[in-house]
Amino acid sequence: MTTEKRRAPAGAAVLRGEITSAIRAAVMQELAEVGYGRLSIEAVARRAGVSKTAIYRRWRSKLDLVLDMVSAAAGRNLPLLDTGSLLGDLEILLHVMARALRHRLASQIIPDLLAEAARNPQIAEKLQAALDDYQQTVGRILIGRAVERGELSPDTDRRAAVDLIVGPLYWRMAISRAPLDLDEVPRLASAIVAALRVACLGPVRGEVEV
Amino acid sequence: MTTEKRRAPAGAAVLRGEITSAIRAAVMQELAEVGYGRLSIEAVARRAGVSKTAIYRRWRSKLDLVLDMVSAAAGRNLPLLDTGSLLGDLEILLHVMARALRHRLASQIIPDLLAEAARNPQIAEKLQAALDDYQQTVGRILIGRAVERGELSPDTDRRAAVDLIVGPLYWRMAISRAPLDLDEVPRLASAIVAALRVACLGPVRGEVEV
DNA sequence: ACACGTCGGGACGCAACCGTACCGTCGTTG
DNA sequence: CAACGACGGTACGGTTGCGTCCCGACGTGT
Secondary structure, eight states, rough: OOOOOOOOGGGSSOOOOOHHHHHHHHHHHHHHHHTTTTOOHHHHHHTTTTTTTHHHHHHSSSSHHHHHHHHHHHHSSOOOOSSSSSSHHHHHHHHHHHHHHHHHHHHHHHHHHHHHHHHOHHHHHHHHHHHHHHHHHIIIIIIIHHHTTTSSTTTTTTHHHHHOOOOHIIIIIIIOOOOOOHHHHHHHHHHHHHHHHHTTTOOSSSSSOO | OOSSSOOOOOOOSSSSSHHHHHHHHHHHHHHHTTTTTTOOHHHHHHTTOOOOOHHHHSSHHHHHHHHHHHHHHHOOOOOOOSSSHHHHHHHHHHHHHHHHHHHHHHHHHHHHHHHTTTTOOOHHHHHEEEHHHHHHHHHIIIIIIHHHTTSSTTTTOOHHHHHHHHHHHHHIIIIIOOOOGGHHHHHHHHHHHHHHHHTOOOOOOOOOOO
16 A cells, blocks of 8 residues: 555655744744735745745645644643642633733734634634633633532533633733733632632522622 | 815715715625735725725725724724613623624624734724723723722722623633523623622632622 | 716736746765 | 655746726716
8 A cells, every 4th residue: 555666755855844943933923923814925935034845845735834833832732730729720820821922923823813713614623623622621620620629519611611711811911912910810810710609600699608 | 275276076076875885894794704914905896896996085095994994883882871780780781792792794803803903003003992992981981880889999900800891701702702692691790790809809819708 | 058077997017926847956775 | 876856946827916097977066
């Protein structure tokens, strides 16, 4: 089944890793600067100091290229170590998110790709996979632990919980783009804990005892 | 100072409103379909059934065109009527937001423009103005009222409060794009109220009584 | 009734980018 | 050490979009 006649590429006939890296870096830069919509192979090649052919040899198209980058980036998952309390876990998670979103590249590329996902099924699929994975991790690990500890009700809606956890910080850093002092994270974390406690109680009016 | 010699345009020599509307609608459609980055005047003209000249007569450039649309859309502000309680006000606000983000056009265009704002100063300015206005309205009116009623501490951080209010719903509907039943809004509202109550207390560890 | 002046539309030159074909180069393999 | 074969780069035709110019059409004001 495998091709026997051809011998494996060797010597000069093997992809040079340095060039591949240069392309990857250039794609990130270009993606941040002009967005996916206006991303052009020529510009990437220019910026990387590389010929277009070098790019087309590695990826079939612009879409392939970006999808590959997304997969690579989505691969590195958060460890989400256990601190013993929901509040502690949350603080760590938010810190990691905040540090990630502080980088210009990340805070420009992520919203752009998310917006693009709304109209490009392939990107949406890859991105949703990464997102779902992330959300499930957060939901299962973080919320799951809290439920085991008795900090949250077992019938907490995981999806709603994720919204409460991720939403405010994402809005602040990626949409509103207002500066966020890392000192504010603990306060945000405790606010979210309060919200999570209430979220599982259902739409109650008036005050409820805890 | 004003030009006296020329008489005002009249008759056939006046912009036809129907065509202007057609262009506006086409821009929205196109913006949702391909995004700002790939928005082309030619495509807009094609979709509107209009010549390019008709567009250039009205707006100087693509940027002008979109900026004008943003201004127009940002003009219509939320009434934010007073229900007598923070929870009630919140429910209304979230309902309005949810209904707005349910529209395909809105949920595609808004994230796209927000992402574009990260790299286009002109769009950023216009959008930030609208956003700041919105956030200030929410902050002042909604939070301000709650403070007056004694529902929240006077030294509540308005900006952090807005993050907590807007973030979760925006994340859910515009980013995660998971379906949201309007029935879930009250629960979300009460969760946010709980978060707001805690947010002004500072980074407290351990449990606090409610 | 006529002249005015902007209307909308088609055509044009220019620039950018796509994807491919072809070129000489170079390290390994037999 | 010679030949292999993919390497990276340049050049090319085709496509798309920008912004402008010129055209006949047309409704109002004199």
